[in-house]
Amino acid sequence: MSAELRLPVEASAGFEARVMAAVRRAPAPLPERVWAWLGEPRALAVSPLGGLAAAAVLALLFAGGTWAALRTARAPVAAPAAAAQPAGGAGSVVTFVLVAPRARTVALAGDFDGWDRTRLPMRRGASGLWTLDVPLAPGRYQYAFVVDGRQFVADPSAPRAVGDDFGEPNSVVTVSGGAPRGAGGAL
């Protein structure tokens, strides 16, 4: 049976021509020096779990301190405008989540609300899970959770801001919304 399967299969007429046409259209290969520092390619991990479940796994990994947090970004509420200007687009609704069963209040403070400690209170759910949905225009925002009105807590499952100006590192959320980008460009 394997012998039968090992017989090569001829391609349809013009196959090679189609491949070469596509190859000629493609951006030039990355130069070897680029691959030299890109390193040995490795398989890319994709979580088999969906959204919140994946974030929960991440939260367990990051639960160094008292706070474990989850955050997922959802699809845009409205389709982003196909704007040529970088500032275009309707942005996204971002769901912020913090697991803090012993907190009395949790609020969200960041670049998007002038770091007001009371303007964005989060909603408490079952088992001490605090959540809040915030619509954000495209951009990059620093933020932190404010527990019981006074303690600033970074989001352990979010990227950190580079450096900390005031002694407590912030978390960062980036919302995209620009038009699709073409490939190519010199390396």
Next chain:
Amino acid sequence: MSGDASDGELVRRVAAGDTEVFSGLVARHRARALRYAVAMLGDRADAEEALQDAFVRAYRGIGSCREPDRFGAWFLRILVNRCRTRAAARRRGAALFVRDDLAVERAAARPDGDPEWREEIQRALARLDALQREAFLLKHVEEREYEEMARLTGARIPALKMRVKRACDRLREMLREVDHDRTG
């Protein structure tokens, strides 16, 4: 003449900027690669698209081929992934059957083969779980060692061995009946 140049030489020339000699690699590897893609995907049109996609990716990433003399093995890795991606994009259970015109085409291309038998094998393959089919094809058609299959697929060797064994068992089961019909 690119017909005489080794794979390694061709890869190095493409990486150095000679786009056209890539056609030599295409010519040399397309039939074996299509064999895998058709057996894996069960549909020739899909297989040719996956193969074309794989070739273009191989071209664009040619600088990452670290052993140019083993282009075939490196290319197979890309093809395996293209086939996975393509299969994942299709709905489960749809279009995994060999079409009649496909059988006719193959019969025309390889008159010394037995087209009906080939088609039966293809049907049986199509009924396997995708990962089992992939492992089976890599081991028994592409004749790869398990270490290489592990690198190709990202799966661990014990899992691969299990898949190959299960695939062989199921294929034997499915084809035994057909075989009895043929010879009986």
Next chain:
Amino acid sequence: MNGRIAAVAAAAVLLALPPALAAQVDRLAGRVDERTLAAVTALVDSARASGVPATPLVNKALEGASKGASGERIAAAVRALAGDLAGARVALGPGASEPELVAGAAALRAGAGPAYLARLRSTYPRESLVVPLAVTADLVARGVPADTATRTVLALMHEGVQDADLVAFRQSVERDIALGAPAGGTAAALAGAVITGEPVMPGNNIPPPRPRKP
């Protein structure tokens, strides 16, 4: 400056600011003391001359105020950010949007270098660079060396990787680093995988040690 003089000076500068900027600075009123307000107002005013927007500077001051930082610390932070934003403005050019400048400033703070920003801009003159710049900064914050971060983002963009996938890439790198992989090698190797279309597999992504080549 003593308190009263500071207040007067602040008022004077405020009056001289264009209304939009004055409104921005006004958000600080009541949140910081007068001396700090004066200092920040002056910084905002002079930053304006370099084409730097007021909002991020005021946000930084508000952050400090919220966290109870001293006036000196707030002013220092605002000054540093103004410098980064000015650098981003020069590198990204006059058409850069405010989100691009903020992301660019973060990338500069991370050590990406103005040449990197300028190259992104010249290669992609009409497209938003917010996400590439943000991902660069985020990678560095996670421990990827700056030159590795800039090179991998450039390579991925050269291949036509879009914003959503840049973010997914950054998440993959972070997950691997959290599971113990070295930051620089991980980022580079995963970028290579994205480009060649390597197999996708779930779960633990740390590879076994490869056998040495003979």
